[in-house]
Amino acid sequence: MSNSIPVICVEHDGLAAAGITPDQRAWADANGFTGQRGRLLPMPDAQAGLSAYLFGLGAATDRPMLVTGLAGVALPAGEYRLEGAYGDPILAALGFRLGAYRFERYCAAKPAPTLIPPEGADAAEIDRLVEAAVLARNLINTPANDLGPDAFEAFIRDFAAARDMAITVTAGDDLLSANFPLIHAVGRAAAEPPRLVDLSWGDPSHPKVTLVGKGVTFDTGGLDIKGAAGMLLMKKDMGGAANVLGLTHAIVSAGLKLRLRVLIPIVENAISASSFRPGDVLTSRKGLTVEIGNTDAEGRLILADALTLADEESPEILFDMATLTGAARVALGPELPPLYSADDGLVQVLMAAGLASDDPLWHMPLWLPYDAMINSKIADVNNAGAGGFAGSVTAALFLQRFVSKAGAWVHLDIFGWAPEARAARSHGGTDQGIRAVYTVLKQRYPHS
Incomplete structure (x- = not known):
């Protein structure tokens, strides 16, 4: 868990409830991030490294149920964990992992992102x-x-x-x-x-x-x-x-x-x-x-x-x-x-x-x-x-x-x-x- 990268899920206009620090909020504001559906924003740490990603869920009225698939398809290889307002843990994990699917039988394979099952999720059911x-x-x-x-x-x-x-x-x-x-x-x-x-x-x-x-x-x-x-x-x-x-x-x-x-x-x-x-x-x-x-x-x-x-x-x-x-x-x-x-x-x-x-x-x-x-x-x-x-x-x-x-x-x-x-x-x-x-x-x- 300690080496996994957080993906903090944020609803549209939901930064105030995202549980991020004032510095992270300022970074999000400076980059125009408001929780837009499918948008990923890398968050720097104090050493200018990567501390987390913000991921926009979009508005509830304009949100695919497996919206976390948009994170799975866009993120680079690495191990991730979901945080924030991702909703049902099984559906959130399912969306992420299905978004990361690639058919690579006939082309060079590229490492895909992996996900630690969210807390409370049935890992066997997700699998x-x-x-x-x-x-x-x-x-x-x-x-x-x-x-x-x-x-x-x-x-x-x-x-x-x-x-x-x-x-x-x-x-x-x-x-x-x-x-x-x-x-x-x-x-x-x-x-x-x-x-x-x-x-x-x-x-x-x-x-x-x-x-x-x-x-x-x-x-x-x-x-x-x-x-x-x-x-x-x-x-x-x-x-x-x-x-x-x-x-x-x-x-x-x-x-x-x-x-x-x-x-x-x-x-x-x-x-x-x-x-x-x-x-x-x-x-x-x-x-x-x-x-x-x-x-x-x-x-x-x-x-x-x-x-x-x-x-x-x-x-x-x-x-x-x-x-x-x-x-x-x-x-x-x-x-x-x-x-x-x-x-x-x-x-x-x-x-x-x-x-x-x-x-x-x-x-x-x-x-x-x-x-x-x-x-x-x-x-x-x-x-x-x-x-x-x-x-x-x-x-x-x-x-x-x-x-x-x-x-x-x-x-x-x-x-x-x-x-x-x-x-x-x-x-x-x-x-x-x-x-x-x-x-x-x-x-x-x-x-x-």
């Missing part, structure tokens, strides 16, 4: 939430040449072994004999075969919670090929799986009293002679037939088979996360993922948990009249439908057809990407939904 977010970010930021289906499976195998999780993998043509025809159809054109990864952890007698994550390691759009701009970020199309793995880490690390199952269908939506085609009719694991209206609506196909498997076990809660639709971004932008569920009580606690942890979600309707938009004249359902309206809603309605036995089902149509850096979120792959869902699960199934 697991940071680790969960960093795991998701690192996976999403990794390009497809280093994270194709084979490499992703290898990563998950190591992940499972480190956490004493059981794992089975069904791959290639074995998907057909095991009755996962949609996963096989979407991924069969790629050089690396499609697969379904099935993880489990916890006491089988505990309540069953299942997570499903979309794992498209790259999406060309298939034969309905994307344009160059649309394809540029498609390394992030496994963002649902990445966030599910981050959430899994938090759950296992906390030892929540539940029986966890994690299903991740992994494919590359590539183009070759064996690609599935617009107009094809495919039979799903559930037995429903699906007319292919667009091969670029592939994520809901692989999720359909995985959700069917998950639902067969009648879990108490079934969550899925997926970078599913551009329509979700049009409706709510990149920072606010749509949340779909018929369980209004669960929706409310999830939204409240998201707002309280700077992991916001927004309830969108499973509007049944729109189900007609994905009707097919020759099959049970069309994977894309016609008209182009309400694309996120119709995707959720498509998925809902494959869930009937779960006590509750929640679908998160996440973006998994920060197009611009902001407090505690660097530009690039990002975590979404992890803290909100983890908080609710921790409340329902606390460690015994």
Whole structure:
């Protein structure tokens, strides 16, 4: 503690309450520091060395919850401690450490600032939430040449072994004999075969919670090929799986009293002679037939088979996360993922948990009249439908057809990407939904 550098958090116009000396106050005044959001002011000591930093929190009405991330990203390497009006110690530490995140796999690494946990904070909880977010970010930021289906499976195998999780993998043509025809159809054109990864952890007698994550390691759009701009970020199309793995880490690390199952269908939506085609009719694991209206609506196909498997076990809660639709971004932008569920009580606690942890979600309707938009004249359902309206809603309605036995089902149509850096979120792959869902699960199934 004695060698750590204080970061004194000051609210806008809050210098009088900052507990600094008259000389330090005079220095702040001379430099025009009033607690402006994100501003850092080094404070000299009597020997003209560095004694501390003042950090501006800004006004309460104009303050990101994880505003301390602006300190984490701006400070040089060193060991720091938070002082002053930083508020909730876990959120303050979480913001600082997530702000200090850098993805440096392909460039020279620069030492990042470190933080001593604030007094009264649960250091283990801070660690697991940071680790969960960093795991998701690192996976999403990794390009497809280093994270194709084979490499992703290898990563998950190591992940499972480190956490004493059981794992089975069904791959290639074995998907057909095991009755996962949609996963096989979407991924069969790629050089690396499609697969379904099935993880489990916890006491089988505990309540069953299942997570499903979309794992498209790259999406060309298939034969309905994307344009160059649309394809540029498609390394992030496994963002649902990445966030599910981050959430899994938090759950296992906390030892929540539940029986966890994690299903991740992994494919590359590539183009070759064996690609599935617009107009094809495919039979799903559930037995429903699906007319292919667009091969670029592939994520809901692989999720359909995985959700069917998950639902067969009648879990108490079934969550899925997926970078599913551009329509979700049009409706709510990149920072606010749509949340779909018929369980209004669960929706409310999830939204409240998201707002309280700077992991916001927004309830969108499973509007049944729109189900007609994905009707097919020759099959049970069309994977894309016609008209182009309400694309996120119709995707959720498509998925809902494959869930009937779960006590509750929640679908998160996440973006998994920060197009611009902001407090505690660097530009690039990002975590979404992890803290909100983890908080609710921790409340329902606390460690015994």
